[in-house]
Amino acid sequence: MDYFDIFIGILGSAVRLSIPLLFTALAGLFSERAGIFDIGLEGKMLVSAFASACAAYWTGNAWLGLAAGILVAIAFSFIHGFASITNRGNQIVSGVALNFVAAGLTIVLGQAWFGQGGRTAQVPGSGRFAPIILPGTDAIRDVPILGPLYANVISGNNILTYIAFLMVPISWWVLYRTRFGLRLRAVGENPGAVDTAGISVSWLRYRALIVTGFLAGFAGTYLAIAQSAAFINNMSAGKGYIALAALIFAKWKPVPVMLACLLFGFLDAFANFMQGKSLPLIGEVPVQIFQALPYILTCVLLAGFIGIARPPKAGGVPYTKER
């Protein structure tokens, strides 16, 4: 029973740790399926975390915080679009640039506005997304296995967590069952064909980037005012890149994206749990192995040893309309 409790504990923390990855990976899904590589996911997460913490602190309203996070992330998306769609610049260079701007700007502005070394002020309770206890938690708490699972993993999360999982079927539906989704996938594979059909490649890609900013805004907001209660220096800490890895690991498909994020979240939670503990037979496993595992797994996948990860064909190539 002891082991089971531990397992449930890790599982609960795995879900919480995978949420920012899930939002960000879904964000990347939309831009990459439209043929725009987005290394700048990390930066979008960071600026939206900062914006949502500021807005939530000033207004005391978590939803306004979310709105601010989304708006700023979309603004960053537009810069990325302006550079890589309108000016046909290198998408990777643009993404790298925006990551730096985000990393620097959040600290510079945070220091100027709050004077706490880049932290924002503590956001009051009303400005945060609090855990929701789902109905019936107490009623079935004593049911073996199912009870603790429901109480600790499924219930007791904040609203953004449920939205994140809801976004998975919604993303699937948008990508595979709507006209917009069909065109979006087409523009990532063969923009010339889309252009020939009389549809603007640029506008379609801009719309994809707006969706990307929208979802990345959720991720940043989750970090700042759902998981913690303030913005902290560089609080995305490479999650944007892990999300990118998850996206590749999932071969650019929505449901596998969710599974990959849960896997990487689980690795993270397990690494936290294993800190300073030793396994039977093996002994103490260095924490760093778990930290590196998502990246190693992704490289192994990219090497083509676990199926083939084939990116959208037109990804990374700016589209030049015929003159």
Next chain:
Amino acid sequence: MSTASVQLPAWINYIVVPILNLVLAFFFSGLVVWAIGESPLEALRLLLIGALGRGEGIGFTLFYATSFIFTGLSVAVAIHAGLFNIGSEGQAYLGGLGAALVALSLDRYVPWYVTMPFAVIGAALFGAACAAIPAWLQAKRGSHIVITTIMFNFITSSLMNYLLVRVLIVPGKMAPETRTFLEGGQLPKLDWLISMFGGKLGAAPLNFSFLIALVMCFLVWMLIWRTKLGYEMRTLGISPTAAGYAGIPYAKIVMIAMLISGGLAGMMALNPVMGASARLQIEFVGGAGFVGIAVSLMGRNHPVGIILAALLFGILYQGGAELSFDMPSITRDMIVVIQGLVILFAGALEYMLRPAIVRLYQQISGK
């Protein structure tokens, strides 16, 4: 008529356009400073005085520039072969291990000038090793080099954290770092270089690796523009299909270009590890690998341009540190913003001004 196909003279392409892009980046940085409520011009003045005002400041500026020359060259060599190496950061980190292992094993027995060549080779080998797997994945398995080098930055960081915290740490000490190298494992400071111009180096860690960096600039120039290998790399970078028809072996050139790129990044470690702190410390690279991207883009991937761009970023790093003392509301991270804006304007938006410049040029030249 479309402006894309118009040929511009070299002085516009290589001097006017980069300077205009730089001006734009600084203009937006100035806006940020202004938004915080400080005077951008005053900030610029303090920054320049901090970086170039005294011998010590110049020493620090050149010290930072040394690191950026190495990483800038690393990025540039890969770009010439059409590869975008974002992994210089990790390659430099692992290069530090190579340099430190050499220094730790030789410093008791031989003077620094015997240790140095081995350390250069060690740093380059370890840096190249870190680039080898992404290079192989790109060359043979078609995995995107950008993604794999990003992944390897994190993998290297985890590996080095493990080694420093568990293996290389001095027993009984708290700080995750190796023991201090003896004199035989340190690179000498360049006091004489600064005193030649009448200044005092003071505590600035400008060291011999600055000269190594300059030699590497020359060697990279030789390689890219004066050897068959460099020619093949550039052909591959401009048109992989043409390179294929010309019988240039894709996999081989990709591997070689990435190994050289990784080696140059690895050598960057000589500067902080053996030149400044005389020990291997955690996270000693401190973003210099990423600055290399900005330096290479700014310098148009040419060694001379890279030296100039590295000096610029050296000034920003040193001046920024001084500035944050004088204007406490501006933190050192302002440099990161400027760096990002430089990459944005000099890299991603490099074509933005082109149509306007072409029109202006045509009007003036009367064509």
